[in-house]
Amino acid sequence: MKAIKATGLEYIYPDGTEALSGVDFEANAGERIAVLGPNGSGKTTLFYHFNGLIRPARGEIQVFGEKIQKENMDRIRERVGLVFQNPDTQLFAPTVFEDIAFGPKNLGLDPEVVRDRVSQVLRRFDIENLARKSPANLSLGQKKRVAIAGVVAMEPDVIVLDEPASGLDASGITGTMEMLDELNNEGKTIILSTHDTDLAASWAERVYILNKGRVFRSGAPRHIFADENLIAEAGLKHPVIVQTFREFRARGISKGEVPLSVLDFMESVDVKVMNIRCAIAGCDISAGDEVGLEMKDGMLYAALDLRSVTGKAVFSGKKGEDIAVKDVAGDLQQLAGSITIVRVPGIIEGGSRAVEMDRVRDILGGSKGKKIGAMGTSAKVLMNRTGMKCDFEFDVIQSGMLAVLRGFDVVIFASGKMAERAVEKVKEKKIDFSYVSL
Ligand SMILES: Nc1ncnc2c1ncn2[C@@H]1O[C@H](COP(=O)(O)OP(=O)(O)O)[C@@H](O)[C@H]1O
């Protein structure tokens, strides 16, 4: 089922600017789509069409198979929610509470239902403390959060966000992307615009590149970003990870497909062609010694007793010094730690309040010395309740897997469906894991 299908869209602003010149666009239900393009390429104009805010000069838009027309505009706006780039365009009520209540009220819902919905999104977005404040007095990050909350409170099937990451700091961006992932896991179609190719590469299932009011190219990130000329011609910057990979590949160090994450990138590196640097454990080593490799505190160490992974010392060194090892035999992944994924009920399943704290304390008690991460709102709230500090704040599942590959044992608390997604990712990378559902 297509959530959105636009065909041959053309749009000319009253001053004669031709902003869209024949755009075809499709979003499948439940998909995560990033629309990339330099300033002025038509991203905002295209998004305004998706909920009928502006009407095309030519072409048409269908929402779940229904053509947008004057007559069905109300129904369309229930199904497609639009978050503006600048939250000041959207926020106007005297308090955050009233602002978020405005949309649901307009849908004609009972006052009680409206109140419930508002409380639910305030909790989901962790902004209960802002409810009585005036939107005008919030920081940009808070305003953007409230603006998204206002749209989510209307429970649309499709959420369209114009540059949700722009102007936010790193933790604001991570928080926003995590919220969007959570909504996507609950079945919402998410379409966002950005000029951040790193963000698009790591997040989107499909990418559209707009240029001068046309679709320059669309496809899976792996294909789009593999094409060196395409990205440059589109006026975009290569994702850092892709650029690094290209430099490595040109020097014979990396191989395979273009990576879209640090984890993928690690896999592309051919350790056989490099000398591996490691520290020497409690002994002295001479050049040419056969050594065994072990992983401790996230670092590789060489020792004289042989282990499952072995190599040959390139030069001599004393205890604690760095040396290089060549001719590595055995798979470094054997030295990896393991990961435990703990599923915390998602917001719509009652969140952290549905959890018995004793079980959490048991898990944490058995996790001494392990690295801990939390992804999604209910998992984060749960960790706050335990008073534990998380080791991973950003990119939790990837950071957790990278830590495992460095020999750490890791516990990740994940909200709702995010837990299942985490399990899939861990399986994909053949990492040793266990799964607990709270
Ligand atoms: N209100 C407007 N009046 C006239 N031209 C506009 C207006 N809004 C946008 N444009 C023009 O339309 C083109 C597409 O703009 P826009 O959709 O905002 O692109 P993007 O969001 O990719 O930066 C640009 O050339 C821009 O200058």
Ligand SMILES: [Mg+2]
């Ligand atoms: Mg724009």
